[in-house]
Amino acid sequence: MSIVLDQAEIARALKRIAHEIIERNKGVSNLVIIGIPTRGSFLAARLTKILSSLEGVEINSGYLDTTMYRDDLRNSAPRSLGRTEIPLSGVHDRDVVLVDDVLFSGRTIRAALDALSEHGRPKTVQLAVLIDRGHRELPIRADYVGKNLPTNRNERVQVCLSEIDDLDQVKIEGRA
Amino acid sequence: MNRHLLSIADLSKEEAVNLLDTAAELARVTETPVKKLPTLRGRTIVNLFFEDSTRTRISFEAAAKRLSADVINFSAKGSSLSKGESLKDTALTLQAMGADGVVIRHPASGAAHRLASQKWMSGCVINAGDGTHEHPTQALLDAFTIRENLKEPSGDLAGLNVAIVGDVLHSRVARSNVLLLQKLGAIVTLIAPPTLLPVAVNTWGCNVKYDFDSDLNSFDVVMMLRVQRERMEDAFFPSEREYARRYGLNAARLSLLNSRCIVMHPGPMNRGLEISADSADSDKSVIVDQVKNGVAVRMAALYLLLGGE
């Protein structure tokens, strides 16, 4: 097991992503930040807080559970559902930034795009992830990446966030 | 969770709470413009009804369709207990049709168990009411409704006082509720004439009373059971009038319930017999909520049984 990011590095990565989001979208007025449960939701909340303190305005944010839209449900026992909460502003014609902890096969994001389209037609959909570990199975890429982390398929990347875990940390397990 | 939902007895407390939590999340999602989830796309669910029950069938049908499953309604009323292998032959037909899940309502206790335990078919079986045995999804939607009204939106029913009143002997709703509500920490009191209680009711772990009028204000929930009028002919009680007087929820008893108490009924109601119109329509009544919650709870059950491998 080795530690990939510590608390300070996670904070720094999020701050950088926040700046990139503002720069790319030329402000925050049309933004909606949507976290993908479980840990993506906490990252989205942190990101929203950084963005609003940087810009001095409230940012629309919410959560979007992708479980019921997954195409690999039949490969494992049924998962518990995460929370879905779309902000009152809705997503229609908005610049939506999906936030997740780790980008791997891309299947969660595909499910998220499906789920999102049920709630409206965003102007753009962007993707922010803390870790991109490669091994994509679908043509999906992240717009904002905290850290690119080349991995083997059989390694396990674990993101711990103080909201539900004891501390902020990203570690990798199973490395030979 | 097991591969089938046959009896509340097969669910652990954790599984039951998880099912209620899943239902709560699904209820939230389906309140938004999102009416349909793709989860069970390509799966076939058969509603196999050997007994008329439009409301239960519609509830399951709506739940399955909101999960994008293909639904086949198979009404076999009349052929039920007629002769020989009807259940077996039906099961073989369903197997040939490739049913992934079968929702069965049947007048014989244990019919769902038979369907699940024989090697007639491979799909999962959901018991939608078998004779006088159980009706697990009804109990789950009742627990959901109780939790929604009287508790936090998650967790169990610890400490709540629930009265179940009426024909417990013949009630599959009562059997499932006694098991589930006690599993979730509620204190259950059965109130009925002794003729309408099983002789071994003392093994169920709940309180039993013959008098509906004492301590009425102690209950958080009063759940009225449907009384079949034909029971009178088998000498279970002397007359409808006497039954309604002694065990009906009328305006006088309604006024003695405590302020937070809710009134439930699994439907269809015999207004004027076990429940008066003013009780059924009072602001304590959550009977309409029960029907509404039925869809979310059945979606949760279908998802947890059929959503995984």
Added chain:
Amino acid sequence: MSINYLLKNLKDASGKRIELAISNGRFVEVKDAAPDSEIIDGKGLTAIPGLVDLHTHLREPGKEDAETVLSGSKAAAAGGFTAISAMPNTNPIADTAGVVEQVFRLGISHGICDVFPIGAVTLGQQGKILSEMGAMRSSEAKVRIFSDDGHCVWDSLVMRRALEYVKAFDGVIAQHAQDPRLTHGSQMNEGEVSAALGLKGWPAAAEESIIARDLLLNEHVGSRLHICHLTTIGGVELIRWAKKRGIQVTAEVTPHHLLLTDELARSYDPLYKVNPPLRTERDVMALREGVVDGTIDVIATDHAPHPAEDKDCEWAAAAFGMIGLETALSVSYKALVESGLMRFEDLVERMSGAPARIGRYEGHGSLAIGNEANFTLVDTATNWRVETPEIRSKSKNSPYLGLELPVTVRHTYLRGKEVFSQ
């Protein structure tokens, strides 16, 4: 012509070394064995008198797809029985001399097992008009036992008359004790399990109240009363009380009521659906005690064959009953001997001597010199497994399928002729 045998190295049920000489279909002294006797080494085998069943359903005439006199006889021989008693609930019902003679002759012509027909007490087993019991008694079948089994003789007056009437010819009324009103639609024992399963309960009192009534009636009229298939603590206590009081009564219990309980219904598998129903563990223990102390005179199978489609369905739609001829000895041994409650020779008495006396089945129930050579050789050291293909009965509705049981029947002899061997 019959073959003469000399069987050596045998044990009897008490474990004593014995030899059996058979000549012209009867037991003879070993010293009188015919010189041309075939000598058989019976090492490892125990000789017991052929078992006698007072309660068998053969389904012929009327439902030959479930069982015939022939298939039932083969099953009986395989179970070690040399005499069985065919219950009258066939189609047509055995309530006339004609039907009982037909069944009796079928048994004779097959020659595998003696088949003694039981006559119906009432016409059509309807419980209203007495059948011509005298004619059945005088027929070739010499009917001694009368029963409406499957139905209770519920009408107190009809029961009284039946008991009185058969006194004229030493008949016995075998009562199926079941109050029909208290058991209308009943599916299983009424208690904790029926309450949980939502299956309509069958109270013990529905059986015991009829037993109590019949005991009092018979005390009054002094006939011969036999109570079929006891299943409850209360039933055993009533019989014990009656015997102490001097009331003439005999009682039977089935092997399944000595081993199985209503807990098995939790599977909803109709193989466990039987009339009278399986009761509780406490009842089972009381029944075993009743057999041990002699309150219960005989063990009878209530062998009730049903075709697969009558069991391969929902519980409520299924037929009542289980087959038992081929497993009776093993199941009873397991319940009573293996459990240490009873000696094997006493069990054999309950399954052979006592029922032969109640039915007046001369030539059965004893290995005595001069008696008909109706006997069975069993291997008490070898277990066997109940498997569907091995069942000789036409129907396979055994609750013991897949179960390993003690005591293997090796050979059965009817009047000196080997009718079963494995």
